[in-house]
Amino acid sequence: NAGVTQTPKFQVLKTGQSMTLQCAQDMNHEYMSWYRQDPGMGLRLIHYSVGAGITDQGEVPNGYNVSRSTTEDFPLRLLSAAPSQTSVYFCASSYEAGLQETQYFGPGTRLLVL
Amino acid sequence: ILNVEQSPQSLHVQEGDSTNFTCSFPSSNFYALHWYRWETAKSPEALFVMTLNGDEKKKGRISATLNTKEGYSYLYIKGSQPEDSATYLCAFTSGTYKYIFGTGTRLKVLA
Numbered sequence: 001n002a003g004v005t006q007t008p009k010f011q012v013l014k015t016g017q018s019m020t021l022q023c024a025q026d027m028n029h030e031y032m033s034w035y036r037q038d039p040g041m042g043l044r045l046i047h048y049s050v051g052a053g054i055t056d057q058g059e060v061p062n063g064y065n066v067s068r069s070t071t072e073d074f075p076l077r078l079l080s081a082a083p084s085q086t087s088v089y090f091c092a093s094s095y096e097a098g099l100q101e102t103q104y105f106g107p108g109t110r111l112l113v114l
Numbered sequence: 115i116l117n118v119e120q121s122p123q124s125l126h127v128q129e130g131d132s133t134n135f136t137c138s139f140p141s142s143n144f145y146a147l148h149w150y151r152w153e154t155a156k157s158p159e160a161l162f163v164m165t166l167n168g169d170e171k172k173k174g175r176i177s178a179t180l181n182t183k184e185g186y187s188y189l190y191i192k193g194s195q196p197e198d199s200a201t202y203l204c205a206f207t208s209g210t211y212k213y214i215f216g217t218g219t220r221l222k223v224l225a
């Protein structure tokens with residue numbers, strides 16, 4: 001049972017480049033989410049999805065796009081990377097969209113934008 | 115804007131000491147309060163989900179209490195061990211499908 005997987009583990013981008021951070025879960029979870037973690041800021045919600053075909057914005061969505069074509073996958077796209085997007089990104093999932101469920105986190109992707 | 119605050123920001127204790135920290139959250143529109151343990155270079159792992167006023171949860175030497183009327187939760191660690199060293203996060207949900215995290219309490223247990 002792989003749980004929540006994220007790729008890549010580490011990425012360096014130049015300003016203006018685009019890329020996709022991959023997230024997949026094999027637990028048949030309905031709810032998936034993306035967070036960024038910055039020093040002194042805690043985990044901030046970027047986007048979330050309550051099921052395939054349904055996505056919505058979190059606290060800090062600007063500069064990021066998401067889609068949810070399958071239950072398993074929830075990729076995060078950076079359209080034009082900026083140094084302010086240097087961060088550690090975590091994907092998480094939970095069984096149902098109800099918020100009394102425990103979230104399971106992936107190992108994180110460390111992104112550096114030069 | 116919903117705000118979740120945790121205190122203290124960091125804490126150093128000696129092995130064997132008991133300790134506790136606080137998570138404060140909005141008392142209105144409460145849905146659930148989550149506690150996570152986050153070790154360095156790893157990802158957060160769930161400790162407790164608390165939903166009812168007066169809830170008490172326990173896992174080994176770690177326990178938590180919840181007061182939804184006044185908007186706070188306490189996490190207690192009894193007889194701290196070096197392996198308890200981690201950042202402890204709380205997250206509040208109000209039924210909007212969004213988890214709002216605090217900035218965490220960083221615990222260091224000295225052997």
